[in-house]
Amino acid sequence: MQKNISSQSHRIKIIFIIGLLLTLTAIGSYFLSDDLIYLQVTEKLKLQNNSKALDFLLNPPAIIYRKYYFFDVQNPVGILNGEKPRLSERGPYTFRVEWDKKNVKFLNKDRLKYSPITTTYFEPSLSAGNESDIITFLNIPATGVINQMNQGKILGFNAIMVKASLDHLDTKLFIKRSIGQLISGYNDPLMELAELMDNAQNDGKFSLLKNNGTEWQSYVINTGYSDPMNVGKIASWNGLKKLNYWKSDKANQISGTDGTFYPPFLNRSSVIESFSPEMCRSFGLVYLKDNEIDGVKTFDFHLPSDIFSASELEHAGFCEDKCLGNGVLNISSCYGGVSGFISQPHFLNADEKFVQAINGLKPNKQIHDFLIHFEPTTGVPVAGNVRLQINFFLEPNEEIDLAKKIQPVLLPVLWFDEEVRLNLEIKKELSKIAFYVRLVFRIFFLKLNT
Numbered sequence: 336m337q338k339n340i341s342s343q344s345h346r347i348k349i350i351f352i353i354g355l356l357l358t359l360t361a362i363g364s365y366f367l368s369d370d371l372i373y374l375q376v377t378e379k380l381k382l383q384n385n386s387k388a389l390d391f392l393l394n395p396p397a398i399i400y401r402k403y404y405f406f407d408v409q410n411p412v413g414i415l416n417g418e419k420p421r422l423s424e425r426g427p428y429t430f431r432v433e434w435d436k437k438n439v440k441f442l443n444k445d446r447l448k449y450s451p452i453t454t455t456y457f458e459p460s461l462s463a464g465n466e467s468d469i470i471t472f473l474n475i476p477a478t479g480v481i482n483q484m485n486q487g488k489i490l491g492f493n494a495i496m497v498k499a500s501l502d503h504l505d506t507k508l509f510i511k512r513s514i515g516q517l518i519s520g521y522n523d524p525l526m527e528l529a530e531l532m533d534n535a536q537n538d539g540k541f542s543l544l545k546n547n548g549t550e551w552q553s554y555v556i557n558t559g560y561s562d563p564m565n566v567g568k569i570a571s572w573n574g575l576k577k578l579n580y581w582k583s584d585k586a587n588q589i590s591g592t593d594g595t596f597y598p599p600f601l602n603r604s605s606v607i608e609s610f611s612p613e614m615c616r617s618f619g620l621v622y623l624k625d626n627e628i629d630g631v632k633t634f635d636f637h638l639p640s641d642i643f644s645a646s647e648l649e650h651a652g653f654c655e656d657k658c659l660g661n662g663v664l665n666i667s668s669c670y671g672g673v674s675g676f677i678s679q680p681h682f683l684n685a686d687e688k689f690v691q692a693i694n695g696l697k698p699n700k701q702i703h704d705f706l707i708h709f710e711p712t713t714g715v716p717v718a719g720n721v722r723l724q725i726n727f728f729l730e731p732n733e734e735i736d737l738a739k740k741i742q743p744v745l746l747p748v749l750w751f752d753e754e755v756r757l758n759l760e761i762k763k764e765l766s767k768i769a770f771y772v773r774l775v776f777r778i779f780f781l782k783l784n785t
């Protein structure tokens with residue numbers, strides 16, 4: 336009886352060892368080390384002809400939704416008379432997003448060039464309302480004109496024309512428009528005027544979503560061929576190796592990847608760099624916590640709370656003389672002089688004064704944080720929520736009737752939540768890779784122990 340059990344456990348052991356050998360043969364190697372894992376993973380992640388990684392980059396197996404939350408202005412007349420703005424959040428208005436890449440070309444073994452194309456489609460079933468919903472929204476072209484007049488950038492005859500149009504055309508600082516018009520474009524008298532004045536190619540329309548389905552940028556990125564740890568890193572954007580929006584070289588750096596693809600082997604002290612043309616800058620995500628998404632173990636990285644802190648911005652060269660405060664980034668140099676600012680939604684992590692200056696804001700980490708869940712071995716983002724808010728600086732102008740009594744305020748106009756989820760199949764594959772790496776480690780330690 337005793338003997339039987341022991342011989343059975345022997346058999347199990349032997350089967351187990353055969354199993355291990357088969358696994359090892361499948362792995363294609365008989366030695367076990369970190370180098371092996373490194374090779375296995377990096378070989379898979381190189382961007383080369385017919386590689387899975389290239390497939391992943393060109394057709395990210397992901398479901399992407401961009402949800403817009405608009406701030407509907409409740410007291411437009413009051414604001415003109417110096418009242419505190421009262422906002423009511425409307426949304427989500429959800430758009431399905433398709434990422435496409437055109438003109439894909441290897442420049443050499445280490446460099447890949449492509450033009451990303453983003454196309455969005457309204458998804459009524461995932462929205463709180465439909466595209467014909469009307470809201471009261473800031474007249475952004477008019478705000479821009481007032482900003483530029485205050486900065487002395489519109490002079491002489493142009494200033495007279497602009498003032499006349501603000502005073503006499505049907506121009507108001509707050510306008511009623513449908514969600515569809517704001518997103519896809521509406522005719523605006525000031526945009527038409529700008530087109531006349533400096534031949535701007537704007538077709539007289541203003542829209543929040545200018546580049547739907549168009550090719551307006553190109554990237555050259557590293558394929559990881561010579562150094563796999565550089566895979567996905569941007570070599571140039573629109574032909575530029577650095578930006579020219581900011582005052583320092585550091586701020587003007589284009590670093591990291593375009594956000595679809597990241598280098599492998601993350602650890603909890605990694606800083607994950609990306610460049611965002613919409614944010615007009617590069618930024619780093621930092622570790623938040625360990626997590627698990629649909630069976631895939633992840634490291635969650637997020638936008639550090641001091642990303643837009645005034646001292647950080649000043650230190651890095653993102654604001655010249657004075658910053659408006661902590662938690663807001665002036666991006667006017669990259670948006671044609673209009674005083675646009677980005678921040679986290681509802682001024683999360685910003686100075687309390689910005690929240691207090693508005694009625695209707697309530698920052699909340701759970702729903703407003705900018706967060707990406709990475710599978711740490713491969714560096715693949717399994718899911719994420721890119722969340723940012725767009726704001727404009729409203730200021731009085733003595734010479735323009737409609738702007739005489741306004742109190743200076745940073746007015747949020749909308750925030751968005753771009754939600755990316757990898758589809759289930761690729762997640763299964765990822766958990767296989769992760770499982771396989773853990774298995775190799777386990778076998779490695781078994782071997783050490785015997």
Ligand SMILES: *[C@@H]1O[C@H](CO)[C@@H](O)[C@H](O)[C@H]1NC(C)=O
Pocket residue numbers: 383384441443444
């Ligand atoms: C990829 O394949 C294309 C066409 O088959 C070829 O022209 C190109 O040189 C290849 N690129 C690399 C990096 O192997």
Ligand SMILES: *[C@@H]1O[C@H](CO)[C@@H](O)[C@H](O)[C@H]1NC(C)=O
Pocket residue numbers: 430454455456457518519544547548
């Ligand atoms: C974006 O362009 C596509 C294709 O031209 C179109 O079907 C879609 O409705 C557009 N989306 C928006 C939000 O206008």
Ligand SMILES: *[C@@H]1O[C@H](CO)[C@@H](O)[C@H](O)[C@H]1NC(C)=O
Pocket residue numbers: 465466467468
């Ligand atoms: C949008 O909603 C309104 C009221 O709920 C309705 O009257 C209208 O027909 C809807 N429009 C579309 C395009 O679905």
Ligand SMILES: *[C@@H]1O[C@H](CO)[C@@H](O)[C@H](O)[C@H]1NC(C)=O
Pocket residue numbers: 600601602603604605606
């Ligand atoms: C963590 O990863 C970074 C690169 O992302 C690397 O520079 C650093 O040495 C790593 N730290 C540890 C403790 O492995």
Ligand SMILES: *[C@@H]1O[C@H](CO)[C@@H](O)[C@H](O)[C@H]1NC(C)=O
Pocket residue numbers: 486655657658659665666667668674728
């Ligand atoms: C935003 O930056 C621009 C350009 O650097 C500057 O002229 C403007 O005064 C800034 N706006 C505010 C409100 O600080």
